[in-house]
Amino acid sequence: TQLLEQSPQFLSIQEGENLTVYCNSSSVFSSLQWYRQEPGEGPVLLVTVVTGGEVKKLKRLTFQFGDARKDSSLHITAAQPGDTGLYLCAAWIGYSTLTFGKGTMLLVSP
Amino acid sequence: GAGVSQSPRYKVTKRGQDVALRCDPISGHVSLYWYRQALGQGPEFLTYFNYEAQQDKSGLPNDRFSAERPEGSISTLTIQRTEQRDSAMYRCASSLKTGRSSYEQYFGPGTRLTVT
Numbered sequence: 150t151q152l153l154e155q156s157p158q159f160l161s162i163q164e165g166e167n168l169t170v171y172c173n174s175s176s177v178f179s180s181l182q183w184y185r186q187e188p189g190e191g192p193v194l195l196v197t198v199v200t201g202g203e204v205k206k207l208k209r210l211t212f213q214f215g216d217a218r219k220d221s222s223l224h225i226t227a228a229q230p231g232d233t234g235l236y237l238c239a240a241w242i243g244y245s246t247l248t249f250g251k252g253t254m255l256l257v258s259p
Numbered sequence: 260g261a262g263v264s265q266s267p268r269y270k271v272t273k274r275g276q277d278v279a280l281r282c283d284p285i286s287g288h289v290s291l292y293w294y295r296q297a298l299g300q301g302p303e304f305l306t307y308f309n310y311e312a313q314q315d316k317s318g319l320p321n322d323r324f325s326a327e328r329p330e331g332s333i334s335t336l337t338i339q340r341t342e343q344r345d346s347a348m349y350r351c352a353s354s355l356k357t358g359r360s361s362y363e364q365y366f367g368p369g370t371r372l373t374v375t
Contacts, residue, residue, distance in 0.1 A: 252299070
């Protein structure tokens with residue numbers, strides 16, 4: 150059983166479109182992180198959300214942490230080809246173990 | 260400054276051979292993590308160190324896998340008697356300190372292991 154369920158698994162869109170990807174769990178987390186991984190590279194941290202209901206914006210990316218701290222979403226406005234990559238959510242299990250979801254592979258075509 | 264480096268970047272080995280994968284973390288980072296990542300999926304935790312102490316090895320698949328960080332800096336992940344199912348990308352990450360949201364993990368480029 151996957152602790153963090155991400156959806157959709159794959160998303161192919163045209164440049165300029167908006168999109169939302171989701172990260173869901175039945176567990177409550179003290180915080181949740183989003184990473185982006187480009188082909189051939191390691192994951193890079195985008196944001197950490199800590200408070201239930203929290204919304205964080207990073208340019209065209211908007212991250213939301215659910216009120217119950219069980220789920221999160223990432224919304225991208227006016228997607229660009231440079232947004233292409235694997236988007237991963239991750240949560241701390243215990244004090245020091247970071248567990249990842251399987252990710253959403255995003256392809257943005259010009 | 261220099262990021263996390265890993266070597267070799269690619270390793271092809273025959274089934275039954277032992278392999279050693281190296282990770283050189285960012286200088287001054289206390290915590291070091293090893294992950295295994297299947298293509299198109301998220302990293303899977305293997306083990307982690309604070310300084311030279313291995314704090315958690317619960318993610319190591321079996322006793323053929325071991326890791327060490329003897330001087331609290333460079334770490335080696337060793338796989339003995341490799342099997343085809345061990346083929347994967349092995350990633351290392353380091354963070355300034357351990358735990359939770361305060362400390363970002365910086366990932367290395369990974370070692371692609373292929374067992375034939």
